Amino acid sequence: MNGFGYNIEALNAVLAEVIEGSISPVAWAWFKQVDTNNTTAFYGAFAMMPRKTGKAVIDISAEQKDILNTIRPGFTIDNWATDRLCRVWLLIQPDIDKGKYFRQIENLFTTGEMKELVALYSALPVLPYPELWVKRCAEGIRSNIGLVLEAIMYRNPYPAERLDEGAWNQLIMKALFTDKQMHLITGLDERNNPELVCILIDFAKERWAAGRTVDPALWDIAAKFTEAGLLNEMKQGHWESAGAI
Template sequence: MFTYEIEKFKPLLTELIVRNINAEDANWLLAQGVNSVSATAFNSAFAALPRRTGKKPVNASTEIEIGLSAIRKGFSTIGWSVDRLSRVWLLLTIDPSEQGRYLRTIENLYLAAEMNELVALYSALPLLAYPEAWVNRCTEGNRSNLGVVLEAIMYNNPYPSENLPESAWNQLVLKALFTEKRLELITGIDERANAALAHTLIDYALERLAAGRNTDPMLWRLIGRFIDDGILHDIRGMLPRLGLPEKEAVALAIRESGFLPAKKLLETAPLQAIAGKKTSWNKFINDTKK
C-alpha cells in the first residue's frame, strides 16, 4: 500500500506544520480529514488552505528534514511553501483502505486543480499509497507547460526515478533540458542514466549546435558511462564548436567513461589543456555558478 512507514512519517510532518503556522490555523488543519468530513468538505479544505496557512517558505530544522528523509528516502521539503506542505499533509489523511475510493478522491483533485494545487499533488506522489497507480499521472504531468509544476515533479522528488519506465524517464530528462531546468536537482539523475538516453542526448546536442545554440553542459553527466564508437565520433565532430564549459564537461564525462579510445582524446587538443580541471560534477556545478 505505502512504500514507507507512514505512521512514523506523519507525526514529523505534523510537527513541521505546527512550527510554521499559528495555533488556530494548525488546529483547523488538524481537524480536517476525509474520515471526519465529506468529500466535498475535504475538497473545499484543500482549496482553501492558503487562506489559512499563508504561503511563506517552510522553515524546517535539519533534524526534521533528516528524520523525514530517513523514513521516506529521497523526500525533502526544500523550497516548499507552507500551503504546499499543508496540502501534502492533508492528502495523507485520506483513508487508503478502499483502493478504488482512494484513487478516485485524489484523481478528482488532479482534474480540478489549479497551478499551486497541482504543485502540491505532484509533490505528494512519493508519499501516496499504491505508487504504481500514479505512473500515468506523473507522465502526464511531465507534459505540463507550467514551470513550477515541472519542478515539483523533477526537483527533490524520488517518485519519477523509482517508478517511471525508461522511456518516460528519458522524456522527463529531455523536458528538463527543453525547459532549462537544473538536472542536478532531479532525484536519481545518475542512477537512471541509460544508453538510450545518452544517444538521444547526443542527437539533441548536435541539433542545438546545428542551430547555433549552446547546450546545458550537465547533459554530459548522463553520457560519460555510455560512450561508444558512435558517440565518440560525434564528440570529435562537435569539439571545435563547443564553448569552454561544454568542453570541460566533455572532459569530465570522458574521465568517467570506461571506453579506452575516448580516454585517448584527453591527450589531444583541445581537451588536453583542460582535462582534470573539473574533478567532479559537484565541483563543475559550483564553479559554473561563481
C-alpha cells in the same frame, strides 16, 4: 489506509510537527479539525489551504530533515511553502478504500489549479498505492507549467523509482528543453541509459546546427556510455568524425 511503503504514522508525526511550528495557532486549530474522510470537507480544505495557513516558507530543523529522509528516503520538503506542505499532509490522510481514494485524488489532478498541482506532484513519493500514479507522473512531464515540472523533477524520488525507460528519458529531455537544473533531478545517474545518450547526442547536434548552446550537464550524462575521445570530438562540434555511439 493500506498501500504505504513506509511508516505512515512516523511520517505523519514529523510533518505535523513541522506544520504546527510553521503556521499560526488559529490556522493549526482549523487544520486539526478537518475531516479528511468527508469528501466535501477534504476538497474544501484542499482548496482553502493558502487562505487558512498562509504561504510562508516552512520552518524545519536539520533533525526533522534527517528523520524525513530516514522514513522516506529521497523525500524532502526543503523551502516548501506552508500551504504546499499542508496540502501534501492532507493528501495522505483519508482512511478510505483504494478505489474511492484513487477517484478522489484523480479528481484533484483533473481539476487542480497550478499550486494545487504542485502539491499533488510533490506528494507522489508519499501517496499510498504508488503504482496508481505512474501514468499521472508521465502525463505531468508534458506540462508547460514550470512550477509543475519542477515539482515532478526536483528532489522527487518517485519518477526515478517508477517511470519506465521511455518516460524517464522524456523527463530528462523535457528538463533540457526547458532549461531546468539537472543536478536537482533525483536518480539522474542511476537511471542513465544508452538510449537516452543517443537521444541527447542527436539533441546536441540539432542545437549546434541552429547555432544554440548545449547544457554542459548533457555531457556528464553522455559520458557514461560514450568513448572519451569521441565525446571530446562531439563537444568541439566535429561531427564529421563522430561515428556511432
